[in-house]
Amino acid sequence: MPRQALRFSGMSFPQSGAPLAGLTVIDLGRVLAAPFATSTLASLGARVIKVEHPDRGDDSRAFGPHVGGHSVYFASVNCDKESIALDLTCAADRAAFEMLLTHADVLVENFRPGTLARLGYPWERLHASHPRLIYAAVSGFGTTGPLAENPAYDIIAQALSGMMSITGHAGAPPVRVGASIGDLVAGLYLALGIVSAVHRRTATGEGCMIDVAMLDSQVAFLEAAITAHTAAGTDPQQRGTRHPSIAPFQAFECADRWIVLAAGNDHLFHELCAAIGRPEVAAEQRFATNASRLANVEALDAQISATLRTEPAQHWIAALHRAGVPCALIQTVSEMIRMEQVRARNMIIPIDDPQMPGASVPNTPIKMSGFDVATTRRRPPRLDEHGDALRREFGLG
């Protein structure tokens, strides 16, 4: 494929061809799941107006570390947004909020279910007064079912869903996935639900309510575990870094650090053994097929490990690359940031904030022809930074 023909030329904000340009999102979100969803929509061109409480704003503004007085955590999911401070228990601010909604396509929140209704904005009322509005809520357990009103954090969703039960080493203390995938996966499903609802509205003219739960989203991310259990009675296990149905496909320790490799078929297994100078391992009957390698995975692990730990990782990476065996260093975040591939994809871009020099955020991984990739992101808003401008623009009084 003539890949050069598909260029993702870098451009500063505003971007041309953004697929969600023209879409206005009112964001009541705090901390992670909803702000991540709206950050994702912003990176595709939506206008996101963050409505925050006048006292402290989004809770995550208080999360350390702070640089130049501003939270690094908050910055990571609130670039490219505007902020207006409104107290939804105060009449004048309620009027302003309602006026904002008349100009909005989407309202996003991640309060505990029932909170927005108690503030006087149940879905029925929102829908009656703003029939085109899409109301998107993300919560721990969703708006229905016996646990609907229970609080949840990422670790609760990871624990209840079974995700923690299939992550880590058998017999060792449990492991939480290091990123808060309980929130992030739910936020990404919410974003997909929102754009799908916008598409439907083009035909029907009508908005809808979207209800995404962190628990449900983790359940949807268990790969084949649910089907395997219900169809074949297996209960999936913790396997460290090992793949449940391919061997070898795991991490190995070299003289200095760890690598991963994946020999997905017999040919690659032979190449692997030759590349590490152990062709006799590939000739053993007990390692002849993927099925037999899986059945003897501990013995296989011992054979390969004994060799790999004699030389540093880069030695083996070079040898395996020459042999065409997929492999990689287990990198730190700072090593990843320095990768030429990550730079070429423009995946880490600076925030244009002199008060947080050098601070960068991930770019959208959705590269699209006709949509110029951003090369910076607008810094996260200070609390109520755009309040006056928004009041003028929308006549909020």
Add this chain to the structure above:
Amino acid sequence: MPRQALRFSGMSFPQSGAPLAGLTVIDLGRVLAAPFATSTLASLGARVIKVEHPDRGDDSRAFGPHVGGHSVYFASVNCDKESIALDLTCAADRAAFEMLLTHADVLVENFRPGTLARLGYPWERLHASHPRLIYAAVSGFGTTGPLAENPAYDIIAQALSGMMSITGHAGAPPVRVGASIGDLVAGLYLALGIVSAVHRRTATGEGCMIDVAMLDSQVAFLEAAITAHTAAGTDPQQRGTRHPSIAPFQAFECADRWIVLAAGNDHLFHELCAAIGRPEVAAEQRFATNASRLANVEALDAQISATLRTEPAQHWIAALHRAGVPCALIQTVSEMIRMEQVRARNMIIPIDDPQMPGASVPNTPIKMSGFDVATTRRRPPRLDEHGDALRREFGLG
């Protein structure tokens, strides 16, 4: 909020009000990332036509375990799809494929970059002959950059991105997230890119190419790690189950099994200590604030662990629930499947396949008013099962 007002009544396929109804997706995907993306689109109402090689079809049809002769793994991401067998190196089948494209909105694939172009279908040619077609490709590293043509599997993306470096216990062997989030996150971003491109096409009339990389998608899922490193110089660590900025927020071992709990503020910490009969722990100066609890997290862990391991998990779950402290069992997948909440949300639904009795798959976590939730999914297609019907419907000759 009057939650009862928002009902997600169960219905069998076909569903009414599906947001992507009317959208036709041609799916050349194999194994996971692309099939997961199209499975997600199918659960929102898109019609997905799987084009498979006549010899063996999708590689994952061979993945064990098999029930009734059919792969459980394949079933987990290929429900609600049709299958037609076409050999894209054979002239008659190429003509059929091209005819299919004239009726399609989206073409999805996860070949190594360049493969489809070598088969005679570079993006430029697809776009020239089918200007409204959206061409969505997902690969390990994307179509650009020095690693574009390298192979990648889930474990490679998890290792290179830094995701593995922040998951697991410091000093212990590495851990791969038990589900293949390298593929799944990329697939979900691909689905979001596709629906966003469909939305843009409504205005412009023009299709586009979408290019999503597994590595990029993992980078976008590192939460605040990139911003923290670039702004504050921190390199995020492996923390087992601990939260980087809240304590206590982690797993604890009880007499029989593990639980997680999350005391996100001073009030909840006091409630926690009282609920486990250790109010004196909350009175200690070194545990007075979240910052001091974080600084003394090992000592705090020791104090709480000493008590929790004296009684079984259900004892503590009950006590903590009464006190309003968010907590949960670390459940297996089979325990999750039996949860009343999961049933109430209709999150696990059966495949209507007598040859795979009892087999179930996750439902979509996107609940939407006016869109009836499915209560079954159509079983995955046998290879070329819909070939004849599709040839008649689209005049494929």
